[in-house]
Amino acid sequence: MRSQKLLYVIPVLLCATILFAGGFANSEPDGAAESSSEELSSSSEENFDKMMAVLMHKRCVNCHPNDNIPKQGEDSHPHYFGMARGEGNLGYQATTCNTCHQSENNDYSGVPGAPEWSLAPESMKWEGLTRTEIAESMLDPKRNGGRTHHEVMEHLTEHELVLWAWEPGIDAAGNPRELPPVPVDEYIEAVKAWFEEGAVIPAE
Numbered sequence: 301m302r303s304q305k306l307l308y309v310i311p312v313l314l315c316a317t318i319l320f321a322g323g324f325a326n327s328e329p330d331g332a333a334e335s336s337s338e339e340l341s342s343s344s345e346e347n348f349d350k351m352m353a354v355l356m357h358k359r360c361v362n363c364h365p366n367d368n369i370p371k372q373g374e375d376s377h378p379h380y381f382g383m384a385r386g387e388g389n390l391g392y393q394a395t396t397c398n399t400c401h402q403s404e405n406n407d408y409s410g411v412p413g414a415p416e417w418s419l420a421p422e423s424m425k426w427e428g429l430t431r432t433e434i435a436e437s438m439l440d441p442k443r444n445g446g447r448t449h450h451e452v453m454e455h456l457t458e459h460e461l462v463l464w465a466w467e468p469g470i471d472a473a474g475n476p477r478e479l480p481p482v483p484v485d486e487y488i489e490a491v492k493a494w495f496e497e498g499a500v501i502p503a504e
């Protein structure tokens with residue numbers, strides 16, 4: 301059974317490879333050295349595109365606002381109950397974020413949750429920025445909490461508030477929250493590859 305399937309798969313893969321290679325190498329058959337650096341930068345840009353499609357999404361930006369007020373939902377409306385940044389970004393004195401937000405989603409009440417739920421510090425405001433500006437801010441130790449590239453990469457691929465975006469639960473109206481536009485595995489791969497390729501931010 302298995303080997304029979306392979307018999308079909310191999311020719312299909314071969315065709316795909318030939319088509320793919322043909323698309324890039326339509327001129328010089330011996331331009332290998334030249335095209336490999338082009339391929340590196342075009343794959344770096346592809347990885348950047350995938351990563352930034354996620355970072356620009358509501359699931360991230362709602363918690364990285366530019367006006368101290370967390371946002372909610374697909375339309376990013378200001379958080380109900382007048383929630384705003386308090387001391388240590390945890391909310392106003394009596395009502396800290398964790399009064400309502402637990403370490404897991406509550407799909408009965410529609411309150412999303414993940415460990416250490418809080419508002420991103422003011423220096424990490426992304427709302428309203430272009431993707432280039434977000435990328436610059438994210439890599440700038442003055443704004444990113446003094447993180448090295450490696451630490452930013454780890455935060456982007458491992459932190460629970462980041463990974464929550466792919467398990468965002470159900471909102472207060474009972475509708476599932478929208479996921480970021482790139483599947484989590486593909487996103488993690490793209491982020492790691494982009495950092496490995498030197499974390500180059502392409503021009504706007």
Ligand code: HEC
Nearest residue numbers: 359360363417418419420424437438444445452461462465
């Ligand atoms: C519940 C709120 C919340 C959500 C949702 C959230 N973040 Fe954050 N984010 C924070 C907080 C709080 C910090 C600061 C944590 C720290 O410095 O230890 C932070 C810090 C960061 C940092 C490190 C600082 C920097 O500028 O390099 C990155 C990167 C980041 N977030 C990416 C994301 C991405 C990507 C998403 C969506 C997939 C996301 N965040 C969703 C709250 C959130």
Ligand code: HEC
Nearest residue numbers: 359362370372373390391395396397400410418419471472
């Ligand atoms: C009184 C309870 C309560 C408090 C306190 C509270 N929240 Fe919320 N929060 C909610 C509820 C309920 C929702 C879901 C609303 C919905 O989906 O319609 C929500 C949703 C959110 C969302 C939306 C996620 C998304 O992408 O749609 C973010 C971000 C958020 N809260 C951040 C915070 C932060 C940061 C704090 C502290 C400064 C905080 N909240 C304090 C009840 C609260």
